[in-house]
Amino acid sequence: MLARLFPHPLLSLVIVAVWVLLANGPAASSLAMGLLLGLVLPLLTRPFWPERPRVRAPLTVIEYGLIVLFDICVANLQVAYLILFRRPESLRSRFVVVPLDTRVPEAIVTLAGTITMTPGTVSCDVSADGRALLVHALDVDDPDRLVATIKGRYERRLVEIFG
Amino acid sequence: MIQAALVIGFASVGVATLFCLLRLVKGPDAVDRVLALDTLVTNAVALIMLLGIAQATAIHFEAALLIAMMGFVGTVAFCKFMLRGDVIE
Amino acid sequence: MNGSLALIGEALVALLILLGSFFMLVGSFGLLRLPTLMQRLHAPTKATTLGVGGILIASMLYFLFTTGRLSIHELLITLFLFLTAPVSAYMLAKAHLHRSRAEPTLPNTGRPAGWATFDPQAEAADPEEGLRPQGTSSHARQP
Known part of the structure; x- marks a missing residue:
């Protein structure tokens, strides 16, 4: 019964949260409207969401979020330094290939987004079979270490989260 | 104190907008110009929020949100057009 | 007591405004200064996002200190830009790689398949087909 009413509990939760944010405060009226939308929208758009992404380790999600937030701040300082104080010709920019262990689409998307937001790297393309990411690094001296950092710091946790 | 910070903030975001415009005019390739437009939109959002602080009103919030959304949709549509020669296939 | 608290709040808001606009400036400066497009892509994605984030958090704190009510809808823009x-x-x-026909200059995928932008099969096929194991995709029937 509950699973029929809420085919996507996470999506419903996100809709309620966004509505409360839009209304700028958890007043009773906006909460009620958000709950109504969170109930109706997933039911109406159900054919577009055939599968439900599984989140296995909710605690790891928080840990991952904090790590990414910290890395975004570090990334900004690093990129700002590279832009302001390095001669553009001396930047060692190059493409790096990151082989993927995970096959879960949600994990790959999150990893690609994280790579773009964190130090000196932008993810550019995925291989046609979805097993490798093409990453452009702004300034790198040791590509292998960069790949090891991406895999150890981000992909390992994403595998824990999405399986 | 906030007033002084706002003046500096307005000035530097304005200069940033000028840099984007230069890249928009210069940009050797169409992708450069789309990138400059995308950054211009982000600058516009920052300017609107600064204006909201300066006038102590939250009335500009929806405009900033809508401009951010339109900027994202526009960038993706431009890229899709350059990739496929069509936006909706 | 209230005076010193207001002073700290004001200083915090001013600092965040300065920090945010500084990063906006750096991002756009990088857009203008760096020589190749792939390098230019780095500047706005990172610096500009944190710049807007800083200004939005400053606006949040400013309304918290002046009206005493927590204004949370700025978080929505920050979140949206980060996503x-x-x-x-x-x-x-992708558009740049496609337009500059950069395939020969890219490193190998290390897989039998090529990069998705240049692979004719990848565009034609269902993008989920290669990723999802077959048979598990249960398209929801209308009840």
Whole structure:
């Protein structure tokens, strides 16, 4: 019964949260409207969401979020330094290939987004079979270490989260 | 104190907008110009929020949100057009 | 007591405004200064996003200190920009690779398949087909 009413509990939760944010405060009226939308929208758009992404380790999600937030701040300082104080010709920019262990689409998307937001790297393309990411690094001296950092710091946790 | 910070903030975001415009005019390739437009939109959002602080009103919030959304949709549509020669296939 | 608290709050807001606009400036400066497009892509995606984030948090704190009510809807823009910046960077990179016909200059995938932008099969096929194991995709029937 509950699973029929809420085919996507996470999506419903996100809709309620966004509505409360839009209304700028958890007043009773906006909460009620958000709950109504969170109930109706997933039911109406159900054919577009055939599968439900599984989140296995909710605690790891928080840990991952904090790590990414910290890395975004570090990334900004690093990129700002590279832009302001390095001669553009001396930047060692190059493409790096990151082989993927995970096959879960949600994990790959999150990893690609994280790579773009964190130090000196932008993810550019995925291989046609979805097993490798093409990453452009702004300034790198040791590509292998960069790949090891991406895999150890981000992909390992994403595998824990999405399986 | 906030007033002084706002003046500096307005000035530097304005200069940033000028840099984007230069890249928009210069940009050797169409992708450069789309990138400059995308950054211009982000600058516009920052300017609107600064204006909201300066006038102590939250009335500009929806405009900033809508401009951010339109900027994202526009960038993706431009890229899709350059990739496929069509936006909706 | 209230006076010193207001002073700290004011200083914090001013600091965040300065920090945010500084990063906006750096991001756009990088857009102008760096020589190649792939390098230019780095500047706005990172610096500009944090710049806007700083200004939005400053606005949040400012309304908290002046009206005493927590104004949370700025978080929505911050979140939206953080989610969309990687997507537009990815699309721009793909468009650039496609337009400059960069395939020979790219490193090998290390897989039998090529990069998705240049693989004719990848565009034609269902993008989920290669990723999902077959048979598990249960398209929801109307009840």
